[in-house]
Amino acid sequence: DGGITQSPKYLFRKEGQNVTLSCEQNLNHDAMYWYRQDPGQGLRLIYYSQIVNDFQKGDIAEGYSVSREKKESFPLTVTSAQKNPTAFYLCASSTDSRTYEQYFGPGTRLTVT
Amino acid sequence: AQSVTQLGSHVSVSEGALVLLRCNYSSSVPPYLFWYVQYPNQGLQLLLKYTSAATLVKGINGFEAEFKKSETSFHLTKPSAHMSDAAEYFCAVSSYRLGGSQGNLIFGKGTKLSVKP
Numbered sequence: 648d649g650g651i652t653q654s655p656k657y658l659f660r661k662e663g664q665n666v667t668l669s670c671e672q673n674l675n676h677d678a679m680y681w682y683r684q685d686p687g688q689g690l691r692l693i694y695y696s697q698i699v700n701d702f703q704k705g706d707i708a709e710g711y712s713v714s715r716e717k718k719e720s721f722p723l724t725v726t727s728a729q730k731n732p733t734a735f736y737l738c739a740s741s742t743d744s745r746t747y748e749q750y751f752g753p754g755t756r757l758t759v760t
Numbered sequence: 761a762q763s764v765t766q767l768g769s770h771v772s773v774s775e776g777a778l779v780l781l782r783c784n785y786s787s788s789v790p791p792y793l794f795w796y797v798q799y800p801n802q803g804l805q806l807l808l809k810y811t812s813a814a815t816l817v818k819g820i821n822g823f824e825a826e827f828k829k830s831e832t833s834f835h836l837t838k839p840s841a842h843m844s845d846a847a848e849y850f851c852a853v854s855s856y857r858l859g860g861s862q863g864n865l866i867f868g869k870g871t872k873l874s875v876k877p
Binding site for chain 2: 651653656680687688689690692695705709735737739745746747748749750752753754755
């Protein structure tokens with residue numbers, strides 16, 4: 648079955664530690680996205696990537712970093728510089744360069760204490 | 761620039777009643793519009809989309825939406841609510857970036873639908 652996988656589902660870290668969230672897709676989509684979701688805030692774009700070895704900052708990139716070394720993979724690192732890292736993180740992919748319709752993974756809930 | 765406004769962060773209906781979730785958009789170009797549904801602690805699932813074909817769009821689970829250019833609206837409806845419809849619903853519009861770089865979707869803040877027995 649084609650789809651997007653995110654692991655782990657739940658992640659707990661201590662404040663001051665970097666943490667990397669995994670996102671893998673086997674849909675052969677070129678574009679991939681990372682969103683952050685907080686209650687009542689909707690989805691906010693962190694980073695996106697159109698092709699391998701290229702990515703752009705979204706609206707809230709500060710404190711985050713990404714890489715795109717393979718078409719299937721787009722990991723997100725939440726650094727210690729991110730002031731409020733506790734959130735639900737969603738990865739998405741798209742192959743439609745006209746409408747940007749996106750397919751979503753199941754999400755990772757990160758809790759930092 | 762594109763934007764989306766969802767009126768009402770919470771909507772409550774009785775089982776069997778009409779569901780109406782409101783979405784208004786702002787776009788300087790012909791928009792592509794989407795409704796997604798999210799169940800607790802899950803990702804988003806596409807309900808339906810408007811891509812400039814028919815203005816009345818039918819989606820999964822009995823939902824439909826009508827694109828009204830004059831009202832800049834794309835409201836989501838379902839004639840008869842089921843308990844299983846309880847979820848959060850997001851409206852989204854395609855956002856185009858200048859210079860040919862990849863665009864993305866702009867999401868509304870979401871509407872939580874509760875269904876009472």
